[in-house]
Amino acid sequence: HHHHHHIVIFVDFDYFFAQVEEVLNPQYKGKPLVVCVYSGRTKTSGAVATANYEARKLGVKAGMPIIKAMQIAPSAIYVPMRKPIYEAFSNRIMNLLNKHADKIEVASIDEAYLDVTNKVEGNFENGIELARKIKQEILEKEKITVTVGVAPNKILAKIIADKSKPNGLGVIRPTEVQDFLNELDIDEIPGIGSVLARRLNELGIQKLRDILSKNYNELEK
Structure with a gap:
């Protein structure tokens, strides 16, 4: 009997x-580049929207005040955000992704989940091959690198993509899911930020599997 798994590409x-x-x-x-949302109050008031990896290496993070970024990375290039241009790129890439999927869920301007189960006839290895092809096609057509996660569901596809950035391809095969979940650190779960992770660590929860030994009421609190 052939076991049919969902195959999701994030x-x-x-x-x-x-x-x-x-x-x-x-x-x-190749130079540190910071895209800023200027609020217009003063020349430097506002926040960082996105930084490239060269700027991130210097410590610039999304959400950081522009003035702070300029202190830690004075040599970086600072440009204003041009949303309509990014939206045009995004729409073209999403349309391209749509062609490869049975179903698509656009999660944000720069993230999408594709269900490709039927497209690849339930064959996981073909799903990985399709993910490679998608990366290649986006690079050829738009010069944009993407990171891709391939897994049996959305959350796992996202987690493995997050671990594979940038320009990566992460895979969790159906046979690997249990081991992966057993070893997963609690702070690698989307939605669990540093503050919540710290609280959970204090309760003795380092790994996802540690919640199994906790009582529900304690966790709920």
């Missing part, structure tokens, strides 16, 4: 706004 466009700026301005490539 696609995450790498440092998207900054990467689009690099595509349109090749002279930025």
Whole structure:
């Protein structure tokens, strides 16, 4: 009896706004680049929307005040966010993804989940091959690198993609799910930030499996 698993491909466009700026301005490539949302109050008021990896290495993070980014990375290039341009790139990439999927869920401007189960006739290895092909096609058509996770469900596909950034391809096969879950750190679960992770660590929960030994009321509190 052939076991039919869902095959989900999660696609995450790498440092998207900054990467689009690099595509349109090749002279930025390889230099620290920060895309900013200027609030207009003063010349530097506002926040960082996205930084490329060169800027991240210097400590620049999304959400950080622009003024703080400028202190830690004075040599970086700072550009204003151009949402309509990124949306046009995103729409083209989403349309391309849509062609490869039975169903698509666009999660944000730079993330999408594809159910490809029927497209690859339930064959997981073919799903991985399709993920490779998708990466290649986006790179050829739009010059954009993406990180992809392939797994039997959405959450696992996202987790393995997050662990494979940038320009990666992460895979959790159906046979690997149990081992993967057993070893998963609690803070690697989307939605569990540093504050909640710390609280859970204090309760003796380091790994996801540690919740199995906790009583529900204690966790609920």
